Amino acid sequence: MRDGVSCMIERESELAELAAAFAESAAGGVRVVVLQGVVGTGKTALAEEFGSRTRESGARLLRASGAPTECSLSLGIVRQLLAGEVFDRDRVAMVRGLLDHQLLADAECDGVSRSRVLDGLATAVLELAEQSSVVIAIDDAQYLDAFSQDWLIYLIRRAGLARILIVLGWRDEDIDMSPSNSQLLCAELHQQVYLRRLLLAPLSPSGVAELMTERLLGSGSTELAAEAYQFTGGNLLLLHALLEDSRAATRGDGPPTELHTGPEFERAVQLVLRRCDPVTLRVAGAISVIGEPSRFAYLDRLVGVASDRVAVAMQVLTRTGLVEVGRMRHPIMAGAVLNAFSAADRSELSRRAVDLLKACGADSLTIAEHFVASGRLDDPSAVLNLVEGAQQALKEGHSRRATELLRLAYQVETDGRRRVEILALLLRAEWRDDLRASVGHLPELTEAMLSGRLQGRHATMPIIMLLLQGRVEDACSVLSRLAADVPPDSRPSWEFEMVRMWLADLYPGIFRRVAGESRTNGTPIVPPGAIGYRLLEHFQSSHHQGATAERLVQADEALWQQPLTEVNLLPLILALHTMVYAERLEEAEQRCRELIQTCLDLQAPTWRALFCTIAADIALRRGSLSVAVSRATAALELIPVAEWGVLAAEPLSTLLTAQTLQGKHDEAARTLALRVTDVMFETPFGLSYLLARGRHYVERGLAQVALDDFQAVADLLDQWGMAQTETLPWRMEMAAAHLQLGDHETAARYAREQLRRIGTDGHLRVRGRTMRLLAATRELHLRPPMLCEAVDVLHRSGDKFELASALAALHDAYTQLGDAGRARSVARKTNSIRQACFAEQPARRVGAPDVLEETEADLLALSDAERRVAKAAAKGLTNREIAGKLYLTTSTVEQHLTRTYRKLGVSSRVQLQSRL
Numbered sequence: 001m002r003d004g005v006s007c008m009i010e011r012e013s014e015l016a017e018l019a020a021a022f023a024e025s026a027a028g029g030v031r032v033v034v035l036q037g038v039v040g041t042g043k044t045a046l047a048e049e050f051g052s053r054t055r056e057s058g059a060r061l062l063r064a065s066g067a068p069t070e071c072s073l074s075l076g077i078v079r080q081l082l083a084g085e086v087f088d089r090d091r092v093a094m095v096r097g098l099l100d101h102q103l104l105a106d107a108e109c110d111g112v113s114r115s116r117v118l119d120g121l122a123t124a125v126l127e128l129a130e131q132s133s134v135v136i137a138i139d140d141a142q143y144l145d146a147f148s149q150d151w152l153i154y155l156i157r158r159a160g161l162a163r164i165l166i167v168l169g170w171r172d173e174d175i176d177m178s179p180s181n182s183q184l185l186c187a188e189l190h191q192q193v194y195l196r197r198l199l200l201a202p203l204s205p206s207g208v209a210e211l212m213t214e215r216l217l218g219s220g221s222t223e224l225a226a227e228a229y230q231f232t233g234g235n236l237l238l239l240h241a242l243l244e245d246s247r248a249a250t251r252g253d254g255p256p257t258e259l260h261t262g263p264e265f266e267r268a269v270q271l272v273l274r275r276c277d278p279v280t281l282r283v284a285g286a287i288s289v290i291g292e293p294s295r296f297a298y299l300d301r302l303v304g305v306a307s308d309r310v311a312v313a314m315q316v317l318t319r320t321g322l323v324e325v326g327r328m329r330h331p332i333m334a335g336a337v338l339n340a341f342s343a344a345d346r347s348e349l350s351r352r353a354v355d356l357l358k359a360c361g362a363d364s365l366t367i368a369e370h371f372v373a374s375g376r377l378d379d380p381s382a383v384l385n386l387v388e389g390a391q392q393a394l395k396e397g398h399s400r401r402a403t404e405l406l407r408l409a410y411q412v413e414t415d416g417r418r419r420v421e422i423l424a425l426l427l428r429a430e431w432r433d434d435l436r437a438s439v440g441h442l443p444e445l446t447e448a449m450l451s452g453r454l455q456g457r458h459a460t461m462p463i464i465m466l467l468l469q470g471r472v473e474d475a476c477s478v479l480s481r482l483a484a485d486v487p488p489d490s491r492p493s494w495e496f497e498m499v500r501m502w503l504a505d506l507y508p509g510i511f512r513r514v515a516g517e518s519r520t521n522g523t524p525i526v527p528p529g530a531i532g533y534r535l536l537e538h539f540q541s542s543h544h545q546g547a548t549a550e551r552l553v554q555a556d557e558a559l560w561q562q563p564l565t566e567v568n569l570l571p572l573i574l575a576l577h578t579m580v581y582a583e584r585l586e587e588a589e590q591r592c593r594e595l596i597q598t599c600l601d602l603q604a605p606t607w608r609a610l611f612c613t614i615a616a617d618i619a620l621r622r623g624s625l626s627v628a629v630s631r632a633t634a635a636l637e638l639i640p641v642a643e644w645g646v647l648a649a650e651p652l653s654t655l656l657t658a659q660t661l662q663g664k665h666d667e668a669a670r671t672l673a674l675r676v677t678d679v680m681f682e683t684p685f686g687l688s689y690l691l692a693r694g695r696h697y698v699e700r701g702l703a704q705v706a707l708d709d710f711q712a713v714a715d716l717l718d719q720w721g722m723a724q725t726e727t728l729p730w731r732m733e734m735a736a737a738h739l740q741l742g743d744h745e746t747a748a749r750y751a752r753e754q755l756r757r758i759g760t761d762g763h764l765r766v767r768g769r770t771m772r773l774l775a776a777t778r779e780l781h782l783r784p785p786m787l788c789e790a791v792d793v794l795h796r797s798g799d800k801f802e803l804a805s806a807l808a809a810l811h812d813a814y815t816q817l818g819d820a821g822r823a824r825s826v827a828r829k830t831n832s833i834r835q836a837c838f839a840e841q842p843a844r845r846v847g848a849p850d851v852l853e854e855t856e857a858d859l860l861a862l863s864d865a866e867r868r869v870a871k872a873a874a875k876g877l878t879n880r881e882i883a884g885k886l887y888l889t890t891s892t893v894e895q896h897l898t899r900t901y902r903k904l905g906v907s908s909r910v911q912l913q914s915r916l
Helices: 012-028 043-056 076-082 089-098 101-107 111-131 146-159 182-190 205-215 222-232 236-249 263-274 278-290 293-303 307-320 331-339 343-359 364-374 382-395 399-412 416-433 435-439 442-450 456-468 472-484 494-506 508-517 531-545 549-561 566-581 585-601 605-621 625-638 641-662 665-672 678-682 684-699 703-719 730-740 744-758 764-776 780-797 800-817 820-837 864-874 879-886 890-904 909-915
Strands: 031-037 060-065 134-139 164-171 195-199
Touching: 012 031, 012 043, 012 164, 012 195, 031 043, 043 060, 043 134, 043 164, 060 076, 060 111, 076 111, 076 134, 076 146, 089 111, 101 111, 111 134, 111 146, 111 164, 146 164, 205 222, 205 236, 222 236, 236 263, 263 331, 278 293, 278 307, 278 331, 278 343, 293 307, 293 343, 343 364, 364 382, 364 399, 382 399, 382 416, 399 416, 416 435, 416 442, 416 456, 416 605, 435 641, 442 456, 442 472, 456 472, 456 494, 456 641, 472 494, 494 508, 566 585, 566 605, 585 605, 605 625, 605 641, 625 641, 641 665, 641 678, 641 684, 665 684, 678 684, 684 703, 684 730, 703 730, 730 744, 730 764, 744 764, 764 780, 764 800, 780 800, 800 820, 864 879, 864 890, 864 909, 879 890, 890 909
Parallel strands: 031 164, 031 195, 060 134, 134 164
Antiparallel strands: none
């Protein structure tokens, strides 16, 4: 179907009105029809379609088109109308004579000459109308030159019953029309009864759907049509350009199944803008710069015109389809608008926006964004605004934008002390999503702290980063310098005290004495909002003395009530560990998931990796080995091992243990081969790693080697004054190692000592496994009672793996004792556990039961990009639709989905939807 026919969609009533006016002009004299609308509503196409129909009926068609560059040309429109083979030879010569440039120049100041021209040209058309009907079609009539306007009025007044129909195309968006030109014509026409005004609107949603069905040969879906309407507002110019770009994106591979914006769409936007008057264009630029509709009350001051004029321009932009509900319909439109301005004009617009927004009390981030856009970085207030904007961006979860603003502020700032304070803020911002970059700032920040240029709360995060990266000597030097700067009679700040408390827990062997000295100047003043300090005190008491119900309530309140910030991050992690130690795993996992979601909202993959690590430990303690591997792997993908510092021990310990218990010893060996820093073994995290490594050695039949690791844990705990803590059950691991070596007496001694120390309250997982090991040291007929008790304890602990291990040991004992009935009963329970786990059979490990494990991978394993793509795919979007919505390439979407399918253990979008 021809495009002209397509453009007549929803134009049947206008064509009928034009046909009626044509019939009336043939029977009763001159008629005038004004086709009024903004650019892209199809005025030109409608006039051309109607002109073709009248010409086919035998009418004479005289056509012309106005332009802003020709509105000063004398009789420019009339020259277009009367050109061509409209008249016979004699009449053509007469018309040319009347359009002679010298005669027209005389007519400008000589009434006789002017009358001769007007009358002669009007007579030529009137004589033509005696032969057949005449249709005069003038597009963009608002650009009529003054002489052509006078001639048109002259012709209408003298037409009488002449068979003349005048069709004028009139664009609404050019508001600032010349008073000497078209306004006089408007006044003349609007008082005549023969005038028809047809207001052309953009296509409706159903009209867009109909046009797309025709253009795409019936393949346009309802959803696609709705999306196209949302893009264009029904503007035909924009809609056709959108379809052209979408067709081009298919590279000839059939009709498009998704919409794409490209060069044609951007050119169409530019064309719409070029046809707007200067004020409307400036208003469009202001809308694109300000962005938020809530700030449009400032537009008149930003553009420099009256508010009623701005309101008219807003109406025009809305009718063109560029603006919806006060903002640009699509980012590409805003970009195209700003591209219509010169770089200097864009900068000036942003500069004025900065001044205006500051005066009106706009938020810091908005002001900072406009400072950057204006290029006014030499302004004395630029750095302050950039920093305040970055701080707001951090609070709102826009860490990458905060990083960009802080980097700019750091480059612009010239004051040395202020510069390192900005660098400290940059470290905080980058820590969320670019750990390597933040670590790169430590040398300069360390030097600044040692020289006294960086103090107080600005030094908190750099010190924490030094300790996490294992730079103990630098941290000690900095702490000594900061302590020396505290006046003798003053109290230490709570931030400084909190850091020292953290360090005492992180490096108990090194900082135990320092922690004791930190209170020599008195108890710090702790404001009510210093939850990090209070959480740390709570953790210290619960970590060393056991987690009471009262302390866990405090941890619950901390998790639910406190925002996730740089200062609260580590205390919240410690509070989560408290819940894990108390075996409140289900609650801990729920809180952990909430914090991970917060990390996603804040765009903080580094923090997310830390919580993924805790989630992996929770999965391991519940016996969900595959989930533990998935979560630990996700954490190590978010942060490479080399960047974790001393914290690398946590995900590595979990991953190593889970792989070992799965019987995947080759994978465990590769994990064990990953290089870790030596200073890690000065931290409790390093002790967890030693226990995991020792257990791996035991499972590989290297129990003698494992004993060295377990003994190292015991020795270090004793050196650190933490021998009473039971969070690291090294005696249980000793019992397992000696049991494999055949030393049942020593194994029993370690097992009994482990049970004595943990008592009968809590520690269900450790107690159950230790009882299983102790039972293995006894004579065969004495094993079932203790194994039954171990099964009961492990059932309450929720650790499916250890429960299955105990059941397998009980099954073996009954089998060896010849009690087939009880052996079958235990086997049925074991199978029941396997079915409940929805698990697959792992490789059998040395001396372990044949136990099944979960294959259900965890969503925490997905990266941010993979998660966004997965959610879009689960909604049924095609790869191309996802690519368009997320501004990715189709191949990138395919790669993300491939990794997502592998991580989640699914093979189709249907399974993915069910999984999500």
